[in-house]
Amino acid sequence: MKNLLTNFFVNRLKKSNFLFSAFLFISINALAQQLPLHNQYVYNPTVINPSFPGVSAISQVSLTNRSQWVGFSDGIKTLSLSGNYALTEIHGVGGVLFQDNTGAYRITALELDYSFKFPLLLDYTMSLGIGLVPYQYLYDSNLVNPNTPGSINNPFDPVLDVSDKVMGFDMNFGMFIYSDFIFGGISILNMIQSSTIPSFDDEIPNQLVRHYYALAGYHYFNDASKIGVEQTILMRSTAYSGLQFDFNLKTDFNDSFYLLCGYRTNQEILAGFGIKYGKFGFVYNIDINYGEIGEYSNSSHEIGIIYYLHNARNLFSWNRDLNLQYK
Secondary structure: OHHHHHHHHHHHHOOOHHHHHHHHHHHHHHHHOOOOOOOHHHOOHHHOOOOOOOOEOOEEEEEEEEEOOEOEOOOOEEEEEEEEEEOOOOEEEEEEEEEEEEOOEEEEEEEEEEEEEEEOOOOOEEEEEEEEEEEEEEEOHHHOOOOOOEOOOOEOOHHHOOOEEEEEEEEEEEEEEEOOOEEEEEEEEOOOOOEOOOOOOOOOOOEOOOEEEEEEEEEEEEOOOOEEEEEEEEEEEEOOOEEEEEEEEEEEEOOOEEEEEEEEOOOEEEEEEEEEEOOEEEEEEEEEEOOOHHHOOOOEEEEEEEEEEEOOOOOOOHHHOEOOOOO
16 A cells, blocks of 8 residues: 555646645655544544543544645545443443545544453553454545546556455554543554555555554543643554654533643644533534645644433533542
8 A cells, every 4th residue: 555655646746846745745644644633532532542432421422524634635534433332330332433535545444342441559440442443445546547548747557547445354452541630541553454455566565554542641620610621642653653742731611611722743733622512512623734734735624523422410521420440
């Protein structure tokens, strides 16, 4: 897939030389980040960690649409439906159904999660989770090299003129440790590193790469003022992309509204807000890139709708009602 996508971007972009280097930079980033990039992990950690379902007594379903690098004709678009449900104080289930589109390259996957919780030390609880992920990868040649004779600036490439799709299976693992104040978790996605579309170069197999996530933070809520503060740090890494960090600060107001600001180390400023009304929540996030990509594209936008399946205390944030095993 690496050679395939690189050739795709190179052939498409030779027509626009002054944008060529920026688009090539983006294609390399897309190769390293095979899974969707989310901001919703702040209020919905299920999307990055299969051990999260059941950590909170608040169960929900979230529908999210993300448009990355708006302004590029082949910008990344992600649609996801996720949910988590506490079966008991010990067992939780959840899942993520998503479709990620990058030009001619599309992945559709369904992750099915199960988690188990037990007391650890002092007032800390540990949750272990596993996710099973059947998926489909699709390469649509009609979006790369239409069946035309081509031209000098946009030559016809028969290698890229063959559509293909493949079904596969992978697995995710996660661990989450939490108390009523501090929380943290690690997860490994694409553990099997299963193969995707066959490679044109036998020396470089097309396969998924492992994604590593580490999330840590704290949450404090003042009952008198009805104001809460949450700080989180997210680390993500793959074999190709190295380390990337998100630093977030979220402020909750009266369990019905929050504001979010943050910084991502790929030169992006993060901002967002959330509103809760009854059994529904609305969330909006924006990533503003002030680096090289930002010179050629608009911001990335993420819109989410939350429906609460179970929320006995009518709260907004997941960490306001935890399943703590030591109690």
